[in-house]
Amino acid sequence: MNDDLVLEVRDLEVKFFQDVGTVHAVNDVGFRVREGQSVGIVGESGCGKTISTYSVLRLLPNNAVITKGEVLYRREDGRVIDLTKGDADGELIRSIRGKEVSMIFQEPMSALSPVHTIYSQMSEALMLHTAATPEKARERAIEMLRLVGISAPEQRIDEYIFQLSGGMRQRVMIAMALMCNPRVLIADEPTTALDVTIQAQVLKLIKKMQDEFGLALVLITHDLGVIAHMTEYVYVMYLGQIMEEGPVSEVLVEPKHPYTRDLLRSIPKISSRNAPLAPIRGTVPDAYQVPKGCPYAPRCANVIPNVCTEARPRRLSVGDDHFARCFLYDEKRPTAPVGSEATSSSDETPDVSAANGSKKERND
Template identity: 45%
Template sequence: MAAEGPLLTLDDLSIVFSSPDEADIVAVRQVDLTLRRGKTLALVGESGCGKSVTARAILRILDKSAAIPSGQIIFSPDDAEPVDIATLNPDSIAMRTIRGNRISMIFQEPMSSLSPVHTIGDQIDEMIILHERVTPKQARERTIALLDQVGIPGPRERADAYPFQLSGGLRQRAMIAMALSCNPDLLIADEPTTALDVTTQAQILDLLRQLQDDYGMAMLFITHDLGVVAEIADDVAVMYLGDVVEQGDVFDVFATPQHPYTRALMSSIPKMQRKAERERLQPIQGTVPSPKDRPQGCSFSSRCPVAFEPCAKVRPDPTRTGKQHRTRCHLIERELKPGEVIV
């Protein structure tokens, strides 16, 4: 019987990087996220906002200087008791059983993630043999089947190829095959289409959607491209400087964005205009502050066009602006009456 409730829950998660010469840097601050079973949660934001660090925390592959001072990462698979990943030793057997087996990850750049001195087939074989009781021959046959499933032509021959012998699109497909080799409950895709051309991006997105349907897995999709979010996600969380400033159902967030940062992101997207005259793009003014110089209050207050006095001094609490829609903004708090919810 399938378990009830979300597959993955991040509760009040903070991630801090320490340095012997400088003060600790808070990269992720009190993040709350919920990933539903079989659904896709998109994590969106500018570069450096904490998306990849959050994903790496889930797999406990953070840098040695990083620590999780507070918060929980509750993983609740169908066939096992829930576990708080944040409490596990990264090198423990329990964590190694989860990493790559129950939770897999597709990294940003396959050329730097795949070993250049081992063939594609050997690297996928190793993943299968590590987590399952199979012979090398059985592992190779499964590898070939996976390469064929992700659309790599001539999979038996390609299994003997080295990463540098494949195009960017084929390397990304090989990374997807490796991530799916143990039929994970959760697939983390960290900007898997960033380095690809537009046509190949569309093919990879179609492939991920199809594989999600085939395997019934949940997916955490990390991107800075809102167009990709609209195409693949069920839910979306918008991050800025380590904070989740808005989250909810993708249709609600796109139809009625509440946070000024979300609105600014959507306004900066180029749009096809039918008018004869051209319109200038609307960039977000200013630059992302360094985590060392994080504003005391709202993380977006230094760039927000509608900021007022409390924004720079007091961090806003999440406010429910719909059934599954929450926004961390003082402007929302000021506009709402006690007990009122924007629907």
């Protein structure tokens, strides 16, 4: 693990073992974040964004198993620990969860208790992790509520979550996540359930908190606009795998992977409102049966027959700190059998012109 990293997930694999079959939710996923950096994870619904990040804090449902990989976390004293080791409810992970690494959940109503006041939920983590007295915890909770823009926090703190609007609940969850001054904040679709104006306010607030506290931020979303505004580096996920990763300024401007390009093309643009939308054809396949080749092959317009469907592409360098898993960039890709469609027609020849970076084998 590089010295500047605070969190590094390596080769993570998570499966759900069920009577009806095995769900391959996360396959060989890796992502990294430095102190103070903001990274994004983007992808369609069901691609494994939540399960990847739940693995970091060992918050997985009971039927999920981490079958491979490491979650390396650097503590303040410099020691690196693997959070996949040990009991999911053990002392070590409990000492980190909510204190050093905190999470804003996708669904505030399922993450917050309807039967406890805001005060009792906000103070719980602080009193658990520090020697704070109830009075000190109350003081800190009021301060955090004020910071996230809740008016009259002295009164609000004794209310219940159902008494708040959606935007306010999300603010409370942000305040709660920051109670213990964490080093890493994972925000899972923090604004999906909100209307656009409140969305913008909440995102602005997260950014402000990140700057103010020097947090390492991992932001999960299906919205590339949010990625563009909020993050420096992005991981594009598809069917439990990272398809492309790189600086946001490169990935969104010059995407290399066909999936990223298709995602970008599918965003409606106000400036061209008469132009037809270009949704990605088909849907994300079932995670019970991950294709043996490239997971995007069934939907990819650039698919190389008998190549993309047969083997899994490697992670290749396609630019400065920019990687993609796609055979279009692989000089050593397996060749299709003679006489197959891949070699028979020039129309089938993939467009590799976009592969303008050096092509190296995986170098992590």
